[in-house]
Structures are given as C-alpha cells and as structure tokens.
Amino acid sequence: MNLASYIDHTLLKPGAAVEDIIKLCEEAEQYKFAAVCVNPIYVDLAAHCLAGTGVKTATVIGFPLGATFTSAKAAEAKEAVLRKANELDMVIHIGAAKAGLWEAVTDDIKQVIEVADGAVVKVIIETGLLTDDEKRRACQAVLEAGAQFVKTSTGFGPGGATVEDIQLLKQIIGDKIGIKASGGIRTLEQAKELIAAGAIRLGTSAGLAIAGSVPPSSKKEK
Numbered sequence: 001m002n003l004a005s006y007i008d009h010t011l012l013k014p015g016a017a018v019e020d021i022i023k024l025c026e027e028a029e030q031y032k033f034a035a036v037c038v039n040p041i042y043v044d045l046a047a048h049c050l051a052g053t054g055v056k057t058a059t060v061i062g063f064p065l066g067a068t069f070t071s072a073k074a075a076e077a078k079e080a081v082l083r084k085a086n087e088l089d090m091v092i093h094i095g096a097a098k099a100g101l102w103e104a105v106t107d108d109i110k111q112v113i114e115v116a117d118g119a120v121v122k123v124i125i126e127t128g129l130l131t132d133d134e135k136r137r138a139c140q141a142v143l144e145a146g147a148q149f150v151k152t153s154t155g156f157g158p159g160g161a162t163v164e165d166i167q168l169l170k171q172i173i174g175d176k177i178g179i180k181a182s183g184g185i186r187t188l189e190q191a192k193e194l195i196a197a198g199a200i201r202l203g204t205s206a207g208l209a210i211a212g213s214v215p216p217s218s219k220k221e222k
C-alpha cells in the first residue's frame with residue numbers, strides 16, 4: 001500500500017504563516033502526498049509551490065462551522081477555483097441537518113458544485129455532531145447533490161475519524177463516491193484501519209508521522 005497517496009497533508013491552523021505553507025508543500029512533494037489542504041488565503045501560494053508536482057491544492061469552504069450563507073460558500077469556492085484550487089472541502093449546513101431540513105443541506109452543496117468548474121468537491125458532514133441516522137441521511141444528500149467525496153470531520157469540532165463511522169458511511173456510499181477520513185488521525189495504525197474500513201483519502205496534520213520520517217525521494221537507491 002502506497003500510504004502517502006492517500007494523504008491530504010493538512011495545515012488549517014489560524015496562525016499558519018507563509019513559511020509554514022511553503023514547508024507543507026515541500027513535504028507533500030517529497031512524500032508524494034495526494035494533496036495539501038490549506039485555508040483559502042493560501043491557495044495561490046500552494047498552487048504556485050505545487051505547480052508541476054502532481055500534488056493537488058485543496059482548500060476549505062464555509063470552514064470550520066458551515067454556518068454561513070450558501071451564496072458566501074459559492075463565492076468562496078468560485079474564488080478558490082479562480083486561484084487554482086483543484087479540490088474544495090466544504091462544510092455542510094450542520095444546523096439544517098440537525099433540524100432534518102435535508103433539502104437545504106443538499107441545495108447548499110449543489111450551489112458549491114455549480115461553481116466548482118471541474119474541481120473535486122468533498123463534503124464535510126462533521127460526524128461528531130450527528131446521530132448515526134443523520135450521518136446516513138447526510139450521505140444521501142451528498143450523493144444527491146453530486147459531490148465526489150463525503151468527508152467525516154473538520155478537525156475543529158468534537159471527535160474525528162473513527163473506523164465505525166467509515167464503515168457506516170461505506171454502507172450508504174458503497175463505491176459511488178469516495179470517503180475521506182479526517183480529524184485526529186495521528187498514527188500509521190489508525191491510517192491503515194481507516195483505509196481498510198473504506199476510506200480512500202485521509203485528511204491529517206500528522207502526515208509526516210504517519211508516512212514515516214524519511215521521505216521516499218531522499219531514500220538512497222539500494
């Protein structure tokens with residue numbers, strides 16, 4: 001298993017500085033991670049650093065609460081794509097999900113997809129705040145809206161990725177779209193268990209610890 005290819009190397013802390021983003025991109029290139037995931041303000045920088053490397057530039061939309069206007073999420077998504085984001089990790093309207101207003105949840109996602117202009121849309125449902133039935137229903141909304149991934153957590157809410165949740169999402173999603181596990185993934189063991197449960201992408205700020213201490217590209221040829 002080429003574990004690095006599952007990892008979105010993530011730095012979403014509010015205090016992240018330019019040099020931190022440059023280092024994140026250098027690491028992602030060395031380890032051949034799937035993507036970096038940064039806040040929208042750093043999309044231009046990450047896309048510039050990653051040009052030609054094959055590593056994708058992912059950013060977050062309506063993050064971390066999801067509690068903003070749908071039009072604001074769409075505008076943020078449109079701007080991110082204009083600045084060369086390849087992947088958009090949006091947060092659902094969690095309050096609407098809790099109230100059972102699933103049409104509003106679906107429409108919120110649809111309006112981001114409408115402006116994504118070919119960028120991959122991953123939908124964060126914040127599993128730590130949902131009942132199991134709400135998780136199932138949220139997956140149905142993600143499928144109906146036409147997103148490419150369902151993603152477990154922001155990493156800023158309660159709880160994070162669990163094997164049980166990935167298994168639950170997989171029951172609904174099947175192989176129709178991807179599942180991204182995120183939030184609190186710190187060890188190689190956790191990563192392998194989440195992948196075995198059905199995750200095809202891992203969002204983590206601990207990518208180096210998980211992928212090992214020596215990047216493949218710096219290993220001496222035997």
Ligand SMILES: O=C[C@H](O)COP(=O)(O)O
Binds near residue numbers: 010012037154204
């Ligand atoms: O994918 C997005 C998450 O913020 C990553 O969570 P983490 O910081 O707990 O690794």
